[in-house]
Every structure is written in structure tokens, then in C-alpha cells.
Amino acid sequence: MAVTEPPERPTQRDIARRAGVSTATVSYVLSGRRGGAKPPPEETRQRVMRAVAEVGYQVDHAGRSLRRRRSDLVALMYPAPSSPWSDRLAEQMQEAAAERGLGVVALPMSDSAAGEALLRVLRERYVDGAVLLPDCPVDPDEIAVLARQGLSLVVFDDDLDPDGFDVVRQDRGRACREAVEHLVAAGHRRIAYLGHPGEDRWRSARSVKLRSYRQVLQQHGIGAAPDLVLPVADSRPDAYAAVRELLRRAEPPTAVVSATDRAAIDAVWAARDHGTAVPGGLAVTGIGNIPEGLVIKPSLTTVGAREFDFSAQVARLFERLDAAAPLPGEVMAARWELIVRESA
Amino acid sequence: MAVTEPPERPTQRDIARRAGVSTATVSYVLSGRRGGAKPPPEETRQRVMRAVAEVGYQVDHAGRSLRRRRSDLVALMYPAPSSPWSDRLAEQMQEAAAERGLGVVALPMSDSAAGEALLRVLRERYVDGAVLLPDCPVDPDEIAVLARQGLSLVVFDDDLDPDGFDVVRQDRGRACREAVEHLVAAGHRRIAYLGHPGEDRWRSARSVKLRSYRQVLQQHGIGAAPDLVLPVADSRPDAYAAVRELLRRAEPPTAVVSATDRAAIDAVWAARDHGTAVPGGLAVTGIGNIPEGLVIKPSLTTVGAREFDFSAQVARLFERLDAAAPLPGEVMAARWELIVRESA
DNA sequence: CTGAAAGCGCTTACAG
DNA sequence: CTGAAAGCGCTTACAG
Incomplete structure (x- = not known):
């Protein structure tokens, strides 16, 4: 019957014993550090390194970081x-x-x-x-x-x-508002929003995207229809399905602003697959400026760092x-x- | 001139002093643990917790994990x-x-x-x-x-x-080979591969996708054309551009197998945007089975866990x-x- | 019920 | 040039 050995990690004490030096010397050799003083001589270094290799020593993070305070x-x-x-x-x-x-x-x-x-x-x-x-x-x-x-x-x-x-x-709020303004300026009034799940319950600094959307619509006297706000921006399949559903409605939106570029891109595909022209039939704006937005057709209007x-x-x-x-x-x-x- | 205080993290010693108990008691209160014995009485607990709250004590991971060995x-x-x-x-x-x-x-x-x-x-x-x-x-x-x-x-x-x-x-190798077999069985002979950058230099277990591709082509006596192997699978823009370029060649491939579904999806878009039917003009197979593959048109043939x-x-x-x-x-x-x- | 003490594995100022 | 020793912040078996 095989005895299960308890897992053993060698310590610097083991190395020191094996190499016939003190743990201080082991530490100096391993770290290369040595205050101002000279490093240990090559012969000592070799002995220590050999012992390290033989037992497969690895420094223990807990010990080191407790001592070094980092x-x-x-x-x-x-x-x-x-x-x-x-x-x-x-x-x-x-x-x-x-x-x-x-x-x-x-x-x-x-x-x-x-x-x-x-x-x-x-x-x-x-x-x-x-x-x-x-x-x-x-x-x-x-x-x-x-x-x-x-x-x-x-x-x-x-x-x-x-x-x-x-x-x-x-300055994400300003940028997001500009995106919605851009849609409103183009004449859009039925603007859907693809948001993060739970976004309306987030503290304000986190819900800047949703707030920007609501704020701009309100400023222009456009009532935000609750059924145009969909929590699908973190899932591509959900975003695609949601936009397809939007386009099948009796009164489909004419524009979509999405909290993520990912979902915006799927909105573009959903529109294309539905036979709706982008931006002619449905204008789409993302948020985030991911590289993928550059290669879709039509390329994605978005908000983000350049x-x-x-x-x-x-x-x-x-x-x-x-x-x-x-x-x-x-x-x-x-x-x-x-x-x-x-x-x- | 303001003196920059060195950053101070309170320790259990500070808590112990403040609450008038030993560090052992502080530790027992904080951990809830206590061997088999009874936990400290409510009154002591309260004193400790108050001191913890007052100074904003947080346990120090290095000390704890060194001692607990985890x-x-x-x-x-x-x-x-x-x-x-x-x-x-x-x-x-x-x-x-x-x-x-x-x-x-x-x-x-x-x-x-x-x-x-x-x-x-x-x-x-x-x-x-x-x-x-x-x-x-x-x-x-x-x-x-x-x-x-x-x-x-x-x-x-x-x-x-x-x-x-x-x-x-x-069993990724078998699955990847099945995907290439699937293309060959459908009559494809010019099959491009979108791979990871550097994949041909990876050790064998990592390059299973590229090897599967080469292996199946070879088994069917199809010479793998080096100009059909492109290291673009980790970048959507690169994948899109590469497939567009492939389709513009004098002798474009009739199929693409991609090391990632992401790149495969962009291959589908590139073909569609180029006016090439998928799979009629270009068959596309991905590897990975990401959810997004279900919502594109046509849906993505791929290899992966269900x-x-x-x-x-x-x-x-x-x-x-x-x-x-x-x-x-x-x-x-x-x-x-x-x-x-x-x-x- | 509580505290003094040992010790986890390291690093480093210090003594020799 | 090298080692003995202290101590980083915790936890826990043990003594009182």
C-alpha cells in the first residue's frame, strides 16, 4: 500500500543545509541583492544554485512578501x-x-x-x-x-x-450624450437603447450611458418609451435577437444606441439580415470603439477613445x-x- | 510644509491594544474560528469589532497566508x-x-x-x-x-x-480533423487556414489546430499551399481584411477553416460583403463554438464543446x-x- | 475565558 | 565574506 506523501515544498533552510551555508547566503544568492556589499563569491553561488536545482526550490511568496512588505x-x-x-x-x-x-x-x-x-x-x-x-x-x-x-x-x-x-x-457622459444628440439631430425620435443588464439599478457613475440616453431624449421632449430599453448589451446573441424583434414591431425604432460596440455590431447584422438598410432604415451607434467596428459594413459610428x-x-x-x-x-x-x- | 505621512496599515496589535485584549482574541473574533472551544463572549467581540471599524482594519494577506499555509x-x-x-x-x-x-x-x-x-x-x-x-x-x-x-x-x-x-x-485534434474532413468531403480542395500568430512555432500540443489542418490535407493528397495559411485568427480586423484579400485572388480558396470562431465570423462577413455566397462560394468553419456563431447568417459551422x-x-x-x-x-x-x- | 509564545518562510541590518 | 538573529503580521496549540 502506497503511503501518500504529504506535499513538500523545500524552503531556504533545506537549501542552506544542502549547500552547507546559512539561509542568509541562500537569500543573497537568490535575490542578487546585497545591500551595498559584495555578492557571495562564485563558488558559493554555484553550490547554492546546484542545491536549488536539485530540490526544485521556488521562493515562497507569502514569506517573502510578509518580510518585504510588497x-x-x-x-x-x-x-x-x-x-x-x-x-x-x-x-x-x-x-x-x-x-x-x-x-x-x-x-x-x-x-x-x-x-x-x-x-x-x-x-x-x-x-x-x-x-x-x-x-x-x-x-x-x-x-x-x-x-x-x-x-x-x-x-x-x-x-x-x-x-x-x-x-x-x-468624460464619458459628454461623449455618450453627443452620440444621442447626433441621432436626434438626424431626425430620429424613436431611439432604442441596448443596455447592460441591471444598469438602471446601478449607482449613477456606473449608469452614465443609460442616463445620457434618457437625458438627451428628455431635453428634446422625446418621451423615452420603456419598451425601447433592452438589457441585452452584454450578450451578442441576445442583442441580435432583440433588434430583430424590434424591427418586427408595428412601430419599429429608427435608431439604436448600444451600451457596447459588440451589441451594436450585432444590431447592424440583425438589421441587414432583416433587409433593413443601415443607417437608412436603422441608424446604429455603439459605445466603446472596439477595432471590430472598423471592418463591418457599414462601419460603426461609436463613442470612445481614439x-x-x-x-x-x-x-x-x-x-x-x-x-x-x-x-x-x-x-x-x-x-x-x-x-x-x-x-x- | 506638509509632512507626507508614511502610509499606515493598522495591524492586529493595534486592534488588540485599542480593545484591551490580546492579539489572539482579535484573531479569534475576526476569524470566527476557535478550535473546538467556545468563541469569545459578545462583550469582547463588540469591543474588538468597534476597534476594527474605528481604524479600518483589514487583515493582511501575507501574514495570514504565511501562517495558514494557504x-x-x-x-x-x-x-x-x-x-x-x-x-x-x-x-x-x-x-x-x-x-x-x-x-x-x-x-x-x-x-x-x-x-x-x-x-x-x-x-x-x-x-x-x-x-x-x-x-x-x-x-x-x-x-x-x-x-x-x-x-x-x-x-x-x-x-x-x-x-x-x-x-x-x-479531444480537440479529432474534432478539428473532422471539420477539415467535412470540407474535403464536400469537394473542397483549396482550403485556407486562419491561424494564431506564431502557431507554426508552437510546441505540438498547442498547435493542434494547424496540425489537424495540414494532416487532413496531406492524407487526401492535397498540397497545403503556404499562401493559404494566414496568422490572423486573433484579430477580427485582420481576419476580415485577410479573407477579403483571399477572395480577390486569381484563384481564391473555396473554403476557410479558422482557428477561432471570431475570425470565422469575420470571414463570413467579408465573403458576404464581397458578394460571395456562404457556403456556396466560400464555405467557412470555425473552431471554438462561441455563442455568437449561432446568430450570424448563415450560422457558423464549428468545432467545440456543446x-x-x-x-x-x-x-x-x-x-x-x-x-x-x-x-x-x-x-x-x-x-x-x-x-x-x-x-x- | 484569555493571553503569552511559537512559528509559518523569508530578508536584511548587524556582528564577527 | 558569512552567519546568527530579529521580525514582517498573522494563527493556534497550549498554559493558566
């Missing part, structure tokens, strides 16, 4: 589901982090309790810093608290003021991480714009 | 960019994890050194367990080592045998985490199938 890890928090923008930001963060020997974890935030659980990663200092993309369900008050406790934070938010963390302003690039924001996060003393908060711009193409 | 965190490693499947799995993992008070971090693996840096999260025991989706550039040998050291692992892989970790078999559900695999991960003694490895099935719809 985890060498940063997080990217973004609203689920992921998007080309969150993917791109993750990629850029990973590249910048890798240069410094840091790692990046992604935290896709859902609305559920499971999303809330992810905040633990920030609260319990699992990471040294984070970028927070807009529409994450995080209490704004908590952000300042986290920053005050030394977490490096770059936060995409149009309402929050910097306070020991940096804020990236996108540059598919976060290097300035990523650089700022690492600047903050590297800073000896806490940096005051700074405002950065990454303005959203109305990008008029062919679909509206 | 992080209460699991990871999902998946090949970047994200997909509806990786999003779905992340969501299901989060729900199951939240029920147990655990958190989930996502690790999008790229091919670069930055991707390699993510392995640190597993190697250094940043997490207690992980699900590894296929096509992650992880050395198979290392997986067994990690498992032996106590990391709970559920690995999607068609080649690896379970060995202290569980393996989910999808059920958009990972609950069995997720349950297994947590079973493994909960197990008192190391569990032997198990093989689970989540077979990919050829799903013939309208596009081929």
Missing part, C-alpha cells in the same frame, strides 16, 4: 465580460510589469457577490497596486481608503477627484509604485469622442 | 485574448469560490516573456489552485512538479496524463482543494464535436 504584483480590475480594451490594457500592463520583474493578475468584476469577493485582493494587500477600469462596482469612498493605506491606484473615473490616487478622465493605447496610464501606475514617498493624485485625460462613421 | 485564492490561466469561454469559466469559478469565501484571479497568458512571468503566481504559491485552459504556453513537465508540491490543478489537455492533477480531455458550462470541472477543483489528503489524478471529458450548421 507583493511585486499588480492587478487590473475591469467589468466582466472582458473586451478588446481590457485585453489590451492587460497586455500593456504585463509588458511593463515584466520589465520590472512584476506580475499582473486580472480581476473581472461581476455584479454578484463573487465580484465583491475580488475586492479582498485590494483590501488585504494581495497586490501593490491596481488599475481600475470604469464601471467596476467599487465604492468610491473605499478607493481613497485603499490609497491612504499605500496601495498604488490609477482609477478611470469621471466623478472622483484624485486623492492619493490618480484619476483618468474620459488611441488603442494605455501606455501613459500604465507608466503612471509604475511611477507611483516606484515612488519613495506617496505621490499626490494627478488627473490624466483619455477623452472619449464621438467617432462618426457610416452606421449613423 | 492563500484562499485560485487562478484561471487562459490564453490571451479572452473569449466567451474564458469569461464564462471565470464567472463560474467566481461563483463557486465566493460560496467558500475564496477569490479568483485571472491570468491571461500571452506568448511573450510577460506570459512567462505569470507562472510565478503558480510557482511561488500565490494561489492554492488553478484551472489551466488549453493553449497556455506552460511546460507540461512543470505541471506535475507544481501538483507534487501541493498545488490543486485541473488542466485542460489532450496529451498529458493525470498525475496528482486532473486532466480534462477535449455545453457552455464548466461546473463539473470547477467542482472538481474545489473538491481537490478541500481534500484532506492529496487526490490522485482523474480524467474528465468535455469532448469537442463537429457542429455542422449552415456556413459549411
Whole structure:
């Protein structure tokens, strides 16, 4: 009968014993660090490295980070589901982090309790810093608290003021309103909205898209018909089906504004497949400016940042991480714009 | 001149002092745990909780996890960019994890050194367990080592045998070959392949899609024309442009198999926009079976799992985490199938 | 019922 | 040049 060995992870003590040195020397060899002093001589280094290889030693993160008071890890928090923008930001963060020997974890935030659980990663200092993309369900008050406790934070938010963390302003409300204005100016009165599920129950900073839609319609005396607001923007199949259904109504809308480009693109396909011309029969506007919007026919009118690039924001996060003393908060711009193409 | 206060995180010592108790009591109150003994009386509990609230205490993950030898965190490693499947799995993992008070971090693996840096999260025991989706550039040998050291692992892989970790078999090679066979059986001889960038340099387990394509063509004596293999499957704009270019050639292909459904869908659009009938003028097969493939016209023929559900695999991960003694490895099935719809 | 103490695995200022 | 020792913030078996 085979005895199940308890899983064993070798520690620096094991390495030290094996190499006939102290744990201090092991640590010095492994880290390369050594205050100002000279590193251990080559012969010692070899002995340690051999022992490391023999037992397959890997440093233990808990021990190291407790001692060093840093985890060498940063997080990217973004609203689920992921998007080309969150993917791109993750990629850029990973590249910048890798240069410094840091790692990046992604935290896709859902609305559920499971999303809330992810905040633990920030609260319990699992990471040294984070970028927070807009529409994450995080209490704004908590952000300042986290920053005050030394977490490096770059936060995409149009309402929050910097306070020991940096804020990236996108001015999403203005841009979204411009998109709806664009439709109204073209004569549209029956304008549907494809929104996020639950969006009307979100706190105001998160529901900026829906609010912009309602606000502009109201300003123009257009009653927002509740049956034109559909929570399908996070699912392509749902969006497609919803728009097909809209077009079959007795009084179909003449325009659609969608909280996501993904759903907007499916709205375009639904219209095309229904034999409705875009924008002639149905004008379509997205929000987000994903690359895919450029290649559909007609190309997608949308709202978003023009540059598919976060290097300035990523650089700022690492600047903050590297800073000896806490940096005051700074405002950065990454303005959203109305990008008029062919679909509206 | 304002003095910049060093960021201060209160510790349990601070709480203990403030509440006039020992750190042991603070820990007992906070964790609710208490061996077999009775929990502290309500009055003590109140005092501690008040102090916690006053200073905004949050447990420190490094200290806790060093002592408890577990992080209460699991990871999902998946090949970047994200997909509806990786999003779905992340969501299901989060729900199951939240029920147990655990958190989930996502690790999008790229091919670069930055991707390699993510392995640190597993190697250094940043997490207690992980699900590894296929096509992650992880050395198979290392997986067994990690498992032996106590990391709970559920690995999607068609080649690896379970060995202290569980393996989910999808039989992707067979399914991909069936898709190409399907095209050949329909009489296609000029079949293009939209692949991942760098796919021909990947180790064999990762390049199963490209190999399946080449293998079936060869079996049927069809020479694979190198100019029909295009590395555009990870970018929708690239895929669209590539297929448009293919269709403009003197001798355009009559079929396309794409390593991703995303690119396959753009291939369908490109054909439609070019005035080429699908599947009449161009048959299109995807790989992956994303929900979007159901709503395009014509609906997408593809290869993938039928059920958009990972609950069995997720349950297994947590079973493994909960197990008192190391569990032997198990093989689970989540077979990919050829799903013939309208596009081929 | 509560607290003093040990110790998880590391790093690093310090002594020799 | 190297090692003994302290200590990061927790948890928990144990003594009182």
C-alpha cells in the first residue's frame, strides 16, 4: 500500500543545509541583492544554485512578501465580460510589469457577490497596486481608503477627484450624450437603447450611458418609451435577437444606441439580415470603439477613445509604485469622442 | 510644509491594544474560528469589532497566508485574448469560490516573456489552485512538479496524463480533423487556414489546430499551399481584411477553416460583403463554438464543446482543494464535436 | 475565558 | 565574506 506523501515544498533552510551555508547566503544568492556589499563569491553561488536545482526550490511568496512588505504584483480590475480594451490594457500592463520583474493578475468584476469577493485582493494587500477600469462596482469612498493605506491606484473615473490616487478622465457622459444628440439631430425620435443588464439599478457613475440616453431624449421632449430599453448589451446573441424583434414591431425604432460596440455590431447584422438598410432604415451607434467596428459594413459610428493605447496610464501606475514617498493624485485625460462613421 | 505621512496599515496589535485584549482574541473574533472551544463572549467581540471599524482594519494577506499555509485564492490561466469561454469559466469559478469565501484571479497568458512571468503566481504559491485552459504556453513537465508540491490543478489537455492533477480531455485534434474532413468531403480542395500568430512555432500540443489542418490535407493528397495559411485568427480586423484579400485572388480558396470562431465570423462577413455566397462560394468553419456563431447568417459551422458550462470541472477543483489528503489524478471529458450548421 | 509564545518562510541590518 | 538573529503580521496549540 502506497503511503501518500504529504506535499513538500523545500524552503531556504533545506537549501542552506544542502549547500552547507546559512539561509542568509541562500537569500543573497537568490535575490542578487546585497545591500551595498559584495555578492557571495562564485563558488558559493554555484553550490547554492546546484542545491536549488536539485530540490526544485521556488521562493515562497507569502514569506517573502510578509518580510518585504510588497507583493511585486499588480492587478487590473475591469467589468466582466472582458473586451478588446481590457485585453489590451492587460497586455500593456504585463509588458511593463515584466520589465520590472512584476506580475499582473486580472480581476473581472461581476455584479454578484463573487465580484465583491475580488475586492479582498485590494483590501488585504494581495497586490501593490491596481488599475481600475470604469464601471467596476467599487465604492468610491473605499478607493481613497485603499490609497491612504499605500496601495498604488490609477482609477478611470469621471466623478472622483484624485486623492492619493490618480484619476483618468474620459468624460464619458459628454461623449455618450453627443452620440444621442447626433441621432436626434438626424431626425430620429424613436431611439432604442441596448443596455447592460441591471444598469438602471446601478449607482449613477456606473449608469452614465443609460442616463445620457434618457437625458438627451428628455431635453428634446422625446418621451423615452420603456419598451425601447433592452438589457441585452452584454450578450451578442441576445442583442441580435432583440433588434430583430424590434424591427418586427408595428412601430419599429429608427435608431439604436448600444451600451457596447459588440451589441451594436450585432444590431447592424440583425438589421441587414432583416433587409433593413443601415443607417437608412436603422441608424446604429455603439459605445466603446472596439477595432471590430472598423471592418463591418457599414462601419460603426461609436463613442470612445481614439488611441488603442494605455501606455501613459500604465507608466503612471509604475511611477507611483516606484515612488519613495506617496505621490499626490494627478488627473490624466483619455477623452472619449464621438467617432462618426457610416452606421449613423 | 506638509509632512507626507508614511502610509499606515493598522495591524492586529493595534486592534488588540485599542480593545484591551490580546492579539489572539482579535484573531479569534475576526476569524470566527476557535478550535473546538467556545468563541469569545459578545462583550469582547463588540469591543474588538468597534476597534476594527474605528481604524479600518483589514487583515493582511501575507501574514495570514504565511501562517495558514494557504492563500484562499485560485487562478484561471487562459490564453490571451479572452473569449466567451474564458469569461464564462471565470464567472463560474467566481461563483463557486465566493460560496467558500475564496477569490479568483485571472491570468491571461500571452506568448511573450510577460506570459512567462505569470507562472510565478503558480510557482511561488500565490494561489492554492488553478484551472489551466488549453493553449497556455506552460511546460507540461512543470505541471506535475507544481501538483507534487501541493498545488490543486485541473488542466485542460489532450496529451498529458493525470498525475496528482486532473486532466480534462477535449479531444480537440479529432474534432478539428473532422471539420477539415467535412470540407474535403464536400469537394473542397483549396482550403485556407486562419491561424494564431506564431502557431507554426508552437510546441505540438498547442498547435493542434494547424496540425489537424495540414494532416487532413496531406492524407487526401492535397498540397497545403503556404499562401493559404494566414496568422490572423486573433484579430477580427485582420481576419476580415485577410479573407477579403483571399477572395480577390486569381484563384481564391473555396473554403476557410479558422482557428477561432471570431475570425470565422469575420470571414463570413467579408465573403458576404464581397458578394460571395456562404457556403456556396466560400464555405467557412470555425473552431471554438462561441455563442455568437449561432446568430450570424448563415450560422457558423464549428468545432467545440456543446455545453457552455464548466461546473463539473470547477467542482472538481474545489473538491481537490478541500481534500484532506492529496487526490490522485482523474480524467474528465468535455469532448469537442463537429457542429455542422449552415456556413459549411 | 484569555493571553503569552511559537512559528509559518523569508530578508536584511548587524556582528564577527 | 558569512552567519546568527530579529521580525514582517498573522494563527493556534497550549498554559493558566
